[in-house]
Amino acid sequence: RWFYEDVAIHAVAPNEWDLFGVSTDITEKKRQEEELRAVEEHRRLLQSILDCAADGIAVVDADGNFTELNAVAEQILGVSLDVASPDVMSDDYGVFRADAVTRLEVSEYPIMRALAGERVDHERVFIRNKNRPEGVWIAVSARPLVDGEGHTDGAVATFQDITERTRAAAELRDAHAELARKEAHLREAQRIANIGSWEWDFATNTYHWS
Numbered sequence: 160r161w162f163y164e165d166v167a168i169h170a171v172a173p174n175e176w177d178l179f180g181v182s183t184d185i186t187e188k189k190r191q192e193e194e195l196r197a198v199e200e201h202r203r204l205l206q207s208i209l210d211c212a213a214d215g216i217a218v219v220d221a222d223g224n225f226t227e228l229n230a231v232a233e234q235i236l237g238v239s240l241d242v243a244s245p246d247v248m249s250d251d252y253g254v255f256r257a258d259a260v261t262r263l264e265v266s267e268y269p270i271m272r273a274l275a276g277e278r279v280d281h282e283r284v285f286i287r288n289k290n291r292p293e294g295v296w297i298a299v300s301a302r303p304l305v306d307g308e309g310h311t312d313g314a315v316a317t318f319q320d321i322t323e324r325t326r327a328a329a330e331l332r333d334a335h336a337e338l339a340r341k342e343a344h345l346r347e348a349q350r351i352a353n354i355g356s357w358e359w360d361f362a363t364n365t366y367h368w369s
Contacts, residue, residue: 160186215318237290253288273301273314296325
């Protein structure tokens with residue numbers, strides 16, 4: 160066990176002293192301090208893991224308040240953990256549906272739906288706020304955090320910036336649509352002019368006629 164000793168010495172005569180001491184059992188206090196150090200060390204380790212992750216990671220507690228937001232998440236979203244209230248977050252984060260126009264209600268956020276017990280996989284969400292005025296597309300997956308007794312005491316979400324992928328896909332769709340439009344105009348022009356066209360596939364030695 161651990162004890163704290165408080166000792167005092169008083170001179171009562173030449174070459175004579177009285178010794179007074181108080182002994183306090185501090186075993187429980189030492190145990191609590193050691194547990195606290197272990198918790199802090201575990202928290203530092205967890206934060207290091209979060210900061211090294213390639214994806215954005217966010218964690219909320221049972222009340223829906225953000226308790227963790229790693230560096231990648233802050234960079235993608237353009238906000239910091241200071242915005243901890245979901246109600247304030249609604250304005251500061253600027254979370255929209257896949258149409259990039261309709262703002263999501265707080266209860267519709269993937270992480271809040273996970274807090275309600277839902278599993279969310281690869282849902283596309285659009286973020287636009289004062290720090291991300293051009294907007295960012297993200298793909299979000301979220302899960303509830305369940306304790307040993309089966310109670311949900313929080314939720315975690317991971318997300319990736321898919322802005323470039325989304326824009327490239329949109330450009331490809333637009334290119335296909337433009338090609339289809341031009342082909343339709345060509346067919347109509349040929350019909351009106353009463354002319355046709357043909358293609359020869361050299362590799363297969365086949366012809367395609369309009």
